Amino acid sequence: MGRLPCCEKSHTNKGAWTKEEDESLIAYIKAHGEGCWRSLPKAAGLLRCGKSCRLRWINYLRPDLKRGNFTDEEDELIIKLHSLLGNKWSLIAGRLPGRTDNEIKNYWNTHIRRKLLSRGIDPTIHRAINEPNTQKVTSITFASGNYKDIEDEKMNIKAEFGTIKEDDISSRPQCPDLNLELRISPPYQQNQQKRALEQSNTGSWRTSPICFKCNLGLKKSKDCSCSDSSNGNGCSSSRNISMNIAAYDFLGLKTNGLDYRTLETK
DNA sequence: AAAGGATACAACCGCGGATCG
DNA sequence: GCGATCCGCGGTTGTATCCTT
Numbered sequence: 001m002g003r004l005p006c007c008e009k010s011h012t013n014k015g016a017w018t019k020e021e022d023e024s025l026i027a028y029i030k031a032h033g034e035g036c037w038r039s040l041p042k043a044a045g046l047l048r049c050g051k052s053c054r055l056r057w058i059n060y061l062r063p064d065l066k067r068g069n070f071t072d073e074e075d076e077l078i079i080k081l082h083s084l085l086g087n088k089w090s091l092i093a094g095r096l097p098g099r100t101d102n103e104i105k106n107y108w109n110t111h112i113r114r115k116l117l118s119r120g121i122d123p124t125i126h127r128a129i130n131e132p133n134t135q136k137v138t139s140i141t142f143a144s145g146n147y148k149d150i151e152d153e154k155m156n157i158k159a160e161f162g163t164i165k166e167d168d169i170s171s172r173p174q175c176p177d178l179n180l181e182l183r184i185s186p187p188y189q190q191n192q193q194k195r196a197l198e199q200s201n202t203g204s205w206r207t208s209p210i211c212f213k214c215n216l217g218l219k220k221s222k223d224c225s226c227s228d229s230s231n232g233n234g235c236s237s238s239r240n241i242s243m244n245i246a247a248y249d250f251l252g253l254k255t256n257g258l259d260y261r262t263l264e265t266k
Numbered sequence: 267a268a269a270g271g272a273t274a275c276a277a278c279c280g281c282g283g284a285t286c287g
Numbered sequence: 288g289c290g291a292t293c294c295g296c297g298g299t300t301g302t303a304t305c306c307t308t
Binding site for chain 1: 276279
């Protein structure tokens with residue numbers, strides 16, 4: 001069964017937005033707020049479909065958007081996040097304040113892909129192009145990370161999820177470029193009580209009730225395991241959850257004064 | 267200076283998941 | 288439980304601008 005069109009195509013404008021249309025949209029959203037995109041065009045007096053309005057607002061008109069060139073810092077962050085998340089542009093955008101998924105996607109396709117290719121790296125799998133691709137893996141580079149911290153982190157990840165094989169940790173060449181073959185599985189539940197006790201004593205990150213998926217911004221995932229957290233809220237109310245320290249260290253995001261813990265996912 | 271190609275990015279399209287009645 | 292509807296995402300396209308010849 002096909003979907004109904006999102007709007008009456010014959011009565012809508014397409015193509016580039018005019019200044020007047022922009023102004024109408026901004027004025028309407030300022031007065032009434034975002035949301036209800038389907039009815040917004042009519043209410044705002046725009047001959048556009050709701051999706052078009054939403055896109056225009058989110059990608060171009062929102063006042064908190066950061067226009068202009070991407071910094072090297074942002075470049076590297078995008079590469080790291082892409083190596084971990086793949087083409088999940090909205091999740092990546094959620095870690096870059098003032099940037100939109102569309103902008104990052106375009107930037108990736110026009111700049112970063114080329115940059116990686118010029119470095120001899122396959123932008124899809126984040127591996128050297130001439131390296132035999134026996135297995136798709138997620139590569140994460142901690143260029144500025146402390147190696148001991150990384151080793152601790154690997155042990156912590158193992159303890160948390162119980163799914164990284166011992167030889168993955170001990171037998172890898174000891175180099176700062178961490179190449180984790182991530183195996184995401186239902187979290188390790190057995191020690192939750194013990195960890196809850198630790199939390200009360202130490203406040204340690206390992207005791208956080210927020211699951212790994214939520215740390216990655218995969219809220220409301222069916223694999224989410226923190227819905228039974230002590231406050232009863234779990235991921236469903238975690239729109240403003242700060243990334244816990246472990247996760248953002250793990251992602252290599254704690255860099256150069258940018259505190260990504262404060263960022264929201266959309 | 268003009269033509270053609272390359273690049274950048276705004277906008278569109280179709281799909282899937284979430285939500286509602 | 289099911290269909291209808293809405294929203295958001297990722298891929299793709301269209302077009303303006305820049306660059307090269």
